[in-house]
Amino acid sequence: MLSAIFYQNNILRKTHHKTLPVVLTIVVISLLLTYQPQVQPFLERSSLHGGVNRNTPDGLIFGRGWLEEDGEIQVIHLQGSYYEMGYQHGSLLKQEVQENVRAYISFSEKHGTSYDELLSIWNITKEYIPHEIIEEMQGIADGSELSFEMIAAANIIPIKYHCCGVAAWNDATVDGKLYHARSLDYPLDIRDPKTGRYLQENQIVIVREPNDGYASLYPAFAGFVGSVGGINENKIAIGQSSSWSSDETYHGIPMTFRVKLVLDHAASVEEAIDIILSNTTCGHNFIISDGKIPVGFAVETTANFSYVGTWNTSVEATHPCWIIDHVVRRTNFFVDPTTAATQRKRYDPSSFLLWLFHKNYYFPFWWHYRVLSQEIEKHWGKLGLNSTMYMLRKVYLGRTDFFLFLARIIGFLHTMHQWVACPETGDILISFADVGKNAFEKPVYHFNLFRLLD
Numbered sequence: 001m002l003s004a005i006f007y008q009n010n011i012l013r014k015t016h017h018k019t020l021p022v023v024l025t026i027v028v029i030s031l032l033l034t035y036q037p038q039v040q041p042f043l044e045r046s047s048l049h050g051g052v053n054r055n056t057p058d059g060l061i062f063g064r065g066w067l068e069e070d071g072e073i074q075v076i077h078l079q080g081s082y083y084e085m086g087y088q089h090g091s092l093l094k095q096e097v098q099e100n101v102r103a104y105i106s107f108s109e110k111h112g113t114s115y116d117e118l119l120s121i122w123n124i125t126k127e128y129i130p131h132e133i134i135e136e137m138q139g140i141a142d143g144s145e146l147s148f149e150m151i152a153a154a155n156i157i158p159i160k161y162h163c164c165g166v167a168a169w170n171d172a173t174v175d176g177k178l179y180h181a182r183s184l185d186y187p188l189d190i191r192d193p194k195t196g197r198y199l200q201e202n203q204i205v206i207v208r209e210p211n212d213g214y215a216s217l218y219p220a221f222a223g224f225v226g227s228v229g230g231i232n233e234n235k236i237a238i239g240q241s242s243s244w245s246s247d248e249t250y251h252g253i254p255m256t257f258r259v260k261l262v263l264d265h266a267a268s269v270e271e272a273i274d275i276i277l278s279n280t281t282c283g284h285n286f287i288i289s290d291g292k293i294p295v296g297f298a299v300e301t302t303a304n305f306s307y308v309g310t311w312n313t314s315v316e317a318t319h320p321c322w323i324i325d326h327v328v329r330r331t332n333f334f335v336d337p338t339t340a341a342t343q344r345k346r347y348d349p350s351s352f353l354l355w356l357f358h359k360n361y362y363f364p365f366w367w368h369y370r371v372l373s374q375e376i377e378k379h380w381g382k383l384g385l386n387s388t389m390y391m392l393r394k395v396y397l398g399r400t401d402f403f404l405f406l407a408r409i410i411g412f413l414h415t416m417h418q419w420v421a422c423p424e425t426g427d428i429l430i431s432f433a434d435v436g437k438n439a440f441e442k443p444v445y446h447f448n449l450f451r452l453l454d
Contacts, residue, residue: 113157
């Protein structure tokens with residue numbers, strides 16, 4: 001496995017050595033839970049829609065970029081060349097960028113990868129990274145008054161974490177439109193050692209209008225050059241989930257940068273898939289969708305193998321997985337037998353007993369897939385922007401399954417942000433974590449890409 005990874009894989013292994021406490025916890029909580037309260041409807045907040053008066057305190061402007069605030073949410077608008085957009089980002093969010101970079105590097109060192117090791121990884125992969133990404137990183141470094149090396153080290157860290165993604169369309173949705181959901185299940189203990197500020201306190205919404213690319217909208221972290229998912233003006237949506245593999249390399253374009261390239265340059269789902277399959281590095285799952293057709297695809301990648309399929313591709317029915325009409329979804333394991341062979345010796349990840357005996361590390365992720373899939377089936381034909389977010393939050397709150405409820409209670413399940421988008425209309429709902437609260441416990445904000453571009 002690669003060294004520059006987040007610590008969930010270690011947590012997963014450590015969990016097997018805590019089997020007895022977990023079982024005891026299950027028994028205790030089972031006795032205490034005489035009922036489960038009903039999920040309350042989430043609060044949807046109407047957020048900014050562009051047209052801010054940049055001469056008032058409500059808007060901070062730098063060159064062609066500007067920053068808006070709506071309660072807890074900061075929306076940064078970036079326009080121009082890649083260097084200019086980077087400089088706007090670094091200048092408008094200087095303090096937040098500095099805090100996040102220190103937090104990322106400190107987190108990495110705490111979990112076994114030093115700053116020098118991060119730079120060594122960067123020096124291997126940088127020859128594959130397009131110049132436009134390098135320019136934007138240099139702009140952030142100059143704007144935030146940090147060294148390029150610090151920006152590079154921080155941006156090479158976010159390689160692996162738990163997540164899920166779903167795309168549903170046609171008969172699966174309430175109106176036939178495509179709806180794309182994504183949950184970033186990220187640790188919430190990434191903290192700046194200098195100020196004590198947590199990474200989730202410096203989350204932002206980025207609205208980009210590059211001179212040489214397409215406009216896009218996505219949630220991100222200040223100082224983060226890549227992306228883990230969003231939508232663009234061509235009605236393309238993408239989200240990613242880590243899927244560990246023994247077939248990995250640093251000789252390629254890191255996943256976060258390839259996702260960014262999709263948002264900047266893909267006009268069709270075919271172009272988006274081509275970008276994701278170019279210069280692959282580590283094990284990842286992607287859900288890629290096109291609201292124009294509409295259609296969604298599941299894409300699995302390792303350094304040397306890949307799989308692309310839609311809802312009725314035969315691989316999607318490989319037991320214990322199953323097909324849902326006009327729905328694709330993924331968590332953190334491979335479904336395709338070829339990519340799965342780079343991940344686990346035994347294909348079937350559904351055995352709880354093997355998990356208890358340390359023989360099946362992927363059971364929690366299959367269980368996540370199972371619970372999510374069952375809830376999708378309950379809402380099939382009724383999925384829309386609000387109802388899909390409601391379903392996602394209900395799953396993560398553990399209101400549909402006891403084991404996910406337990407995972408949340410014991411701290412195994414953390415969610416940094418969640419979003420549901422309709423790429424055809426440009427609408428997107430986003431919720432963000434805060435200190436002590438996961439994204440699925442926080443208010444939901446509504447944005448529209450096309451109105452923000454007006």
